Amino acid sequence: MIPRRAFLAVQRALGRQATVAILGPRQIGKTTLAHEIAGDLDALYLDLESRRDRARLAEPTLFLGSHEDRLVILDEIHRVPELFQELRGIIDQGRRAGRRNGRFLVLGSASMDLMRQSGESLAGRIEYVELHALDVLEAARDAASADLLWLRGGFPDSLLASTDEDSFAYRRNLIRTYLERDVPQFGFRIAAERLERFWTMLAHGQGALLNASTLAASLSVSAPTVTAYVDLLADLLLVRRLTPWRANVRKRLVKSPKVYVRDSGLVHTLLGIEDLHQLAGHPIAGASWEGFVIENLLAAAPPLTQAGFYRTARGAEVDLVLQLPGANGLWAIEIKRTAAPAPTRGFYSALEDLEPGRSFIVHAGEGRYPIAHGIEAIGLRDLAAALLPAGGTSGKLSMEDDG
Numbered sequence: 298m299i300p301r302r303a304f305l306a307v308q309r310a311l312g313r314q315a316t317v318a319i320l321g322p323r324q325i326g327k328t329t330l331a332h333e334i335a336g337d338l339d340a341l342y343l344d345l346e347s348r349r350d351r352a353r354l355a356e357p358t359l360f361l362g363s364h365e366d367r368l369v370i371l372d373e374i375h376r377v378p379e380l381f382q383e384l385r386g387i388i389d390q391g392r393r394a395g396r397r398n399g400r401f402l403v404l405g406s407a408s409m410d411l412m413r414q415s416g417e418s419l420a421g422r423i424e425y426v427e428l429h430a431l432d433v434l435e436a437a438r439d440a441a442s443a444d445l446l447w448l449r450g451g452f453p454d455s456l457l458a459s460t461d462e463d464s465f466a467y468r469r470n471l472i473r474t475y476l477e478r479d480v481p482q483f484g485f486r487i488a489a490e491r492l493e494r495f496w497t498m499l500a501h502g503q504g505a506l507l508n509a510s511t512l513a514a515s516l517s518v519s520a521p522t523v524t525a526y527v528d529l530l531a532d533l534l535l536v537r538r539l540t541p542w543r544a545n546v547r548k549r550l551v552k553s554p555k556v557y558v559r560d561s562g563l564v565h566t567l568l569g570i571e572d573l574h575q576l577a578g579h580p581i582a583g584a585s586w587e588g589f590v591i592e593n594l595l596a597a598a599p600p601l602t603q604a605g606f607y608r609t610a611r612g613a614e615v616d617l618v619l620q621l622p623g624a625n626g627l628w629a630i631e632i633k634r635t636a637a638p639a640p641t642r643g644f645y646s647a648l649e650d651l652e653p654g655r656s657f658i659v660h661a662g663e664g665r666y667p668i669a670h671g672i673e674a675i676g677l678r679d680l681a682a683a684l685l686p687a688g689g690t691s692g693k694l695s696m697e698d699d700g
Contacts (some may be wrong), residue, residue: 298331299436299453301326302685311368311399314424315388318403319376320427322534322560323479323694326453326469327404330428332525340368353420357383359675365391365400374403376482381672406479408532425535429596431456433678440663443677446591448573450562455466455557461572468566472496475533485529491516493567495526499536499558500567506553507538518640527556535559539591542605542618548651550609557588578598584594586634588675590659591617594630598679615645618653619684627653630680634664648672672700 304318307330310317325636330343341364343350346523353360359525361369374380375540384401391400403423408546415467437443449464452471458464476489494518502531507527508588510522516523530536538554558564564585570576576585594617595604603620607613607629617630630643638658648671656672657680675683 298329298432301330301428301435303426304330304333306426307402310424310426311402312526312535313398314422315391315398316384316401316419316423317404318405318423318425318563319428320405320408320425320534322430322452323406323455323474324452325430327406327428328372329453331372333400333405335370338368340370342370343372343436345371345373345380347602351377353637354380358387361387365394365396368399368553368657369401371401371403373406375405382418385422388419388422388466406533407483408534415640432593432594432596432681434597434681440661444573447561447586448557448565448570450560450565451592452560454638455491455562464562464572464654465566468562470562472566475535479533480529483529483532487529491518492526493664495523496535496558497567499527499556500564501516501581502556503564503581504555504557504587505584506551506552519660525580536565539617540605542607542615544607544650546609548650551608551610553614555606557591559588559592561589562584583634586661587632591634593677594619594659594684595682598686599625599686599688607647607651609647609650611646612643613650614641614643615647615651615655621684627651629653629656631658633658633660637661638668640669640672 299611307317311334319330321327335342335356340691343353345351354377371380388400389465393396393420394555411539431446431453432451433446436456436600437446446456447457450468452468455464455467458467472493476493480487480492493513496689498512498515509523512523513520527538529534531538537557537559537560539557540554541551544550565576568579568581570579578583593603598604598619599622601622605618607618614694615629616632621628627700631640638657638660649691658668658672659677659680660672663676663678665673665679668674
């Protein structure tokens with residue numbers, strides 16, 4: 298078993314809040330993490346995809362009230378959104394009896410925004426922790442294992458498969474599961490073939506600016522429909538929209554977000570790339586590496602970090618801008634799939650505009666060294682480690698305000 302940094306974040310959250318929600322895509326390891334956290338506790342596990350377990354919650358107040366001294370794990374909570382309202386009353390009753398923390402651990406394969414829509418009644422009673430895909434700090438010891446992680450992505454069963462062929466087959470099946478099962482269960486009536494075609498188009502344009510009109514013309518749908526498709530995949534934590542950084546400069550800035558398929562292994566599966574040899578010679582390699590680096594860095598970044606990219610109409614550009622909390626300031630990060638990176642003219646121009654506290658170029662090798670005044674070349678693992686908060690508890694997203 299690969300230790301997850303989110304383990305400690307969830308433990309700490311349970312110590313201060315009645316309900317903790319672990320969010321992440323399907324098969325990313327949420328259930329395994331929940332059972333590990335339960336450990337020697339006399340926890341009750343309910344899988345809400347199971348008819349039997351849903352039937353046990355026909356009278357949730359009565360059933361859960363009889364287990365008030367146990368941690369209750371509710372897996373796939375988004376399948377029964379009406380349960381959130383019942384949990385509020387149970388939590389408040391427990392608080393009056395002195396049981397304030399560590400009551401429920403809920404797991405969901407949906408984004409924090411979507412979960413909040415269902416969990417508004419739990420404001421002040423719930424804390425959210427995102428379980429990211431396996432990253433370089435958890436699953437890569439050297440350049441070779443980092444490349445394998447890049448190829449196969451961070452879904453545990455994909456990364457740990459015996460062969461590249463088995464890993465590829467796993468990811469193909471996972472994609473079919475999303476298209477044929479998960480999307481309909483979220484209430485969306487979209488033909489699986491159309492959504493797969495759209496998802497593949499996003500993979501081909503990994504890291505490109507979102508042009509809804511162009512995508513719509515290719516799919517013979519409207520631009521608002523394309524936006525709805527992006528929203529859906531983002532809610533399922535499969536796609537990331539990286540927004541433009543709003544710098545206070547007198548220059549015309551790009552306004553459209555960049556769109557990335559979040560897991561590099563899914564990018565390669567959608568494009569039919571099965572091994573590192575194919576990947577190295579594929580036109581998508583650079584963009585795929587860029588998305589891989591961004592996901593790894595955001596997984597390591599401390600809570601409350603703001604992220605975006607910077608681009609002007611005249612070509613000044615930074616791949617990733619991070620506003621870190623506290624005194625850490627603004628970081629500008631360029632990403633190059635090369636062992637000998639060099640700053641571009643556009644990067645220098647962007648640094649003049651942004652005036653970041655620190656500037657980096659992430660390269661494909663290991664180690665770190667200065668390459669220009671104020672600019673450091675750095676390997677992905679080293680930069681991810683530099684971002685990691687003290688104690689290694691990245692993964693916490695936010696805590697709802699009391700209410």
